[in-house]
Amino acid sequence: MHLDSSVPGTEAPVTLSRRVLVLNASYEPLSLIPVRRAIVLLMERKAELIESGKRVIRTVSRQLPIPLIIRLSHFVRVPRRESPPSRNAVMLRDAHTCAYCGQQKARNQLTIDHVVPRSRGGSHTWTNLVTACQRCNQFKGHRTLEEARMKLLWQPSQPSHVTLVLLRNPVAAERYRLLVAGEAVAA
Numbered sequence: 001m002h003l004d005s006s007v008p009g010t011e012a013p014v015t016l017s018r019r020v021l022v023l024n025a026s027y028e029p030l031s032l033i034p035v036r037r038a039i040v041l042l043m044e045r046k047a048e049l050i051e052s053g054k055r056v057i058r059t060v061s062r063q064l065p066i067p068l069i070i071r072l073s074h075f076v077r078v079p080r081r082e083s084p085p086s087r088n089a090v091m092l093r094d095a096h097t098c099a100y101c102g103q104q105k106a107r108n109q110l111t112i113d114h115v116v117p118r119s120r121g122g123s124h125t126w127t128n129l130v131t132a133c134q135r136c137n138q139f140k141g142h143r144t145l146e147e148a149r150m151k152l153l154w155q156p157s158q159p160s161h162v163t164l165v166l167l168r169n170p171v172a173a174e175r176y177r178l179l180v181a182g183e184a185v186a187a
């Protein structure tokens with residue numbers, strides 16, 4: 001398949017770089033994929049179109065609406081891989097909020113803190129990592145919570161796969177929220 005995305009003056013290249021929310025056959029959000037891949041899945045009938053944008057993409061043979069949400073025809077079992085959380089993912093989970101003082105800050109003013117310090121055998125896992133502002137992190141240093149007389153405002157936990165997918169793309173998350181809301185009304 002060749003996508004006609006190189007026409008000067010069109011927004012096609014921008015559009016093609018957008019991400020499409022993929023739902024499992026069960027309607028559970030699975031992942032975000034490039035528009036190009038979503039179109040291939042649709043053309044191969046491996047997915048159905050749930051929601052599309054107003055713009056179209058021209059392929060060699062036809063015009064297709066740009067997909068926003070697609071749903072896989074067959075249920076995919078997702079292996080729950082225990083990959084170490086990235087700095088970005090921890091900050092997203094914590095909504096860019098310091099777990100010690102509750103201040104919300106820009107990403108470059110935040111750090112990731114090991115609740116039980118690495119030097120004390122603390123692990124690099126979801127439940128031992130929190131977002132912390134530079135001030136709180138510096139104050140805590142290599143001490144434990146007890147030693148530093150600090151408290152966590154919430155207990156860090158491992159987010160579900162779905163939560164992580166949606167956290168990575170607020171636009172897709174909002175589309176999904178509306179979709180679910182719409183279905184609830186129709187049901």
Ligand SMILES: [Zn+2]
Nearest residue numbers: 098101133136
């Ligand atoms: Zn703080």
